[in-house]
Amino acid sequence: MSTTTGLDHLGASSYSLDEEESEFFKAETGIHDDEELRTHIVAVQEKAYKVHPYPCIRRFAFTKLKIARLPGYEQLLKLGKERRGAIFLDIGCCFGNDTRKAIYDGFPIEGVIASDLRREYWDIGHELFKSTPTSFQVPFLQGDIFSPTFLSPSAPLTTPPSTSAPPLSTLTTLTPLHGHISAIHASSLFHLFPESLQLKLAHALGSLLSPLPGSIIFGSHGAAPIKGVRVREPGEQGEYRETFRHSPESWKELWDGEVFEKGIVEVFTELREIQRGDLGSGVGDGANGRTAYWLLWWVKRL
Structure with a gap:
């Protein structure tokens, strides 16, 4: 999976969802494939980090419910x-x-x-x-x-x-x-x-x-x-x-x-x-x- 140039430091490798988080995001987004969901969330993370570089965005804190x-x-x-x-x-x-x-x-x-x-x-x-x-x-x-x-x-x-x-x-x-x-x-x-x-x-x-x-x-x-x-x-x-x-x-x-x-x-x-x-x-x-x-x-x- 590719990441936006210059944003590799955001650490897409730290992305992870537990069972409850996965169930919630699949239900809310309509994306049920795990890799497709990961790609989607990482792309949104990169876009959001450009708005303001909050550490919580870098850490995927928004996925933690x-x-x-x-x-x-x-x-x-x-x-x-x-x-x-x-x-x-x-x-x-x-x-x-x-x-x-x-x-x-x-x-x-x-x-x-x-x-x-x-x-x-x-x-x-x-x-x-x-x-x-x-x-x-x-x-x-x-x-x-x-x-x-x-x-x-x-x-x-x-x-x-x-x-x-x-x-x-x-x-x-x-x-x-x-x-x-x-x-x-x-x-x-x-x-x-x-x-x-x-x-x-x-x-x-x-x-x-x-x-x-x-x-x-x-x-x-x-x-x-x-x-x-x-x-x-x-x-x-x-x-x-x-x-x-x-x-x-x-x-x-x-x-x-x-x-x-x-x-x-x-x-x-x-x-x-x-x-x-x-x-x-x-x-x-x-x-x-x-x-x-x-x-x-x-x-x-x-």
């Missing part, structure tokens, strides 16, 4: 089944693979909305899954969640909004959804920003979450046993840049007592140690410099 393996996922599906009019927001949705997985597993499509800074990735998602805006009618909002014109600042609601949420297909910003969203998924997102913007992002998501008990924000991202600017990752041009990582303890403190009034949310965290072969020696943590830490978490309204 990470949302379904998060501790908050069952609560998301439960809300979709039991809460009338439940709304699910996939923020930083990239190709929309997690958005589609939630729908595939039963969350009502009419209650789903996705958002990302770059529309190109959502469009590439249609290419990846061989769909169109007509065949896959989930509203997509392109925008910068830090911009007050896209999401106006607001404190978390303590009582349900006095009006119903507008039809999702009519939205051009997230502001009308203050206090209306039952579940928010945010993975591989927070660690992209310095500490001050991670706090601002958490406040933004908190303002969108419904005050009804069981409403949840959940996800995963890079973390550390002790918070601080202590982890470096490859930048766009191969240089190394410093990044901020929360610890499980500081992450809990951020949500319970800072974003939300203390005691009105429950916060779960699980720190996992992983080995990253794509990290250069001395870049990560641990004796070999190639250890990284990943935080799985959820924040639930009580």
Whole structure:
């Protein structure tokens, strides 16, 4: 199989799907031949990497169905089944693979909305899954969640909004959804920003979450046993840049007592140690410099 000239470093050889991932991608794309599916996914990966060279694209992270393996996922599906009019927001949705997985597993499509800074990735998602805006009618909002014109600042609601949420297909910003969203998924997102913007992002998501008990924000991202600017990752041009990582303890403190009034949310965290072969020696943590830490978490309204 050929690869695009100059993109051999993307490591198509690292492509692999387990049984669940293979079943999902075959069902969603309609491609049932393993080699044909591999060729298709690798071609989309190469195209997406040209838009912005995120390491997660290079590692085929978009094939890993990470949302379904998060501790908050069952609560998301439960809300979709039991809460009338439940709304699910996939923020930083990239190709929309997690958005589609939630729908595939039963969350009502009419209650789903996705958002990302770059529309190109959502469009590439249609290419990846061989769909169109007509065949896959989930509203997509392109925008910068830090911009007050896209999401106006607001404190978390303590009582349900006095009006119903507008039809999702009519939205051009997230502001009308203050206090209306039952579940928010945010993975591989927070660690992209310095500490001050991670706090601002958490406040933004908190303002969108419904005050009804069981409403949840959940996800995963890079973390550390002790918070601080202590982890470096490859930048766009191969240089190394410093990044901020929360610890499980500081992450809990951020949500319970800072974003939300203390005691009105429950916060779960699980720190996992992983080995990253794509990290250069001395870049990560641990004796070999190639250890990284990943935080799985959820924040639930009580």
